[in-house]
Every structure is written in C-alpha cells, then in structure tokens.
Amino acid sequence: MKLKTCIVILALLAFAAPALAAPITFFEMQSNGSYVVPKGNYYYDLTNSSITGRNSYSSNSTYYQNSPTFNINYPTGYWTLNFSTHELGGPMTVGLYDDATRFPFEKNGVPGLNLYGNGRGNNTLTGSFEVFDILYAGNTLLRFAATFEQNDLIFGRISYNSEAFSTAPVPEPATILLLGSGLGGLVWFRRRAQQSRVPLKRTSK
Secondary structure, three states, X not given: OHHHHHHHHHHHXXXXXXXXXXXXXXXXXXXXXXOOOOOEEEEEEOOOOEEEEEOOEEEOOEEEOOOOEEEEEEOOEEEEEEEEOHHHOOOOOOEEEEEEEEOOOOOOOOOEEEEEEOOEOOOOOEEEEEEEEEEEEOOEEEEEEEEEEEOOOEEEEXXXXXXXXXXXXXXXXXXXXXXXXXXXXXXXXXXXXXXXXXXXXXXXX
C-alpha cells in the first residue's frame, strides 16, 4: 500500500508541476503603416527564417559595444534590428529605455534603436524599448528578449534563446498576440514608461 501511495503522489506531483519553459527564438511586429514596414502583422521564427544575434555592431570601421544586433533573413527579404546603450556609457541591462533615437547616430546619453530592411530605413526616428532578458559573453549574445516601438507606428518584440516570454505566440492572420493594435501597443508602452525607467547616464567622451 505504501508503495502504491508513493507512486500515486509522485504521479500527481508530476502532473501538477508546470512544464519548464524552453528557450525560444522569434521576431514579431505589427506596423500601422510606415515607410520602413508596410501595414500588417509579421511573424518569424526558425521554421520560416534565420535569426542571428550578436552583442555588438560595426560600420565603416567604427565599432559599437553594448549594441545587440539581430539579422532576420527570410526567403523574400530581411530585417535588421539594433538596440544600443553605447552612448549611455555602460552595458545594457534589464529595464525600460525611452527617448531612443536612430542608431548609430544617437547623441551622447541617449539610447539607440533602429529597425530597417529590404532597402528601407528611417533617416530620423524616435522610439523606446524594454529589455526583459539579456546575457552575453563579450561580443557573443547568449540570451535576449525585448519589446520595442518605433515612431509610434511599429510595435514588436524579439526573443533570442530566451525564456522571458515563456512560449512563442501562435501567429494569427489579423492580430498580434502581445500588442493587439497600434493604439494598444502605444498605451502599453506609455504605461510601462510610467512604471519603470532606466536612468539615462550621460557620459563625456
């Protein structure tokens, strides 16, 4: 009887225990219509695209540290997504970064953000992003998860080998699960901005 009781208890515990979240990689966004991203909902994961990430960015022999960069390549095009605290003078950490401008042209003391692709990008932009998970070793990005908004027109999130968002969303033809609508996404970001802010540390070069 004791053996049977133990087996039953173990079975119940195993059934009741929540499954551990597995690291997932995906990129999703909703555009309300912009020059960079046509209006619509977009979803990419490792089944329909390649998604690579690193913790730095280089352009024209200039090297930018603390700048997680992602390349999303799919059969008919590509996206590049940059986040940066290079001009904040310190490593990127979990938290909200608002008042971001176009990376890599942001001024000292300002976070950088830039989503571009398929031959289109913004000359100037404003936005914000919130980092939920980040782990790196030098230039190697091991784990990352963040949401972002660009020009109040594009709302999205990216998960790179992260468990922060628990499970990948199931794409729906007329909606994006996290953000709902552009208005809903904007309200979500503004509320988050009021709740938690990462102090922007100005540094002199």
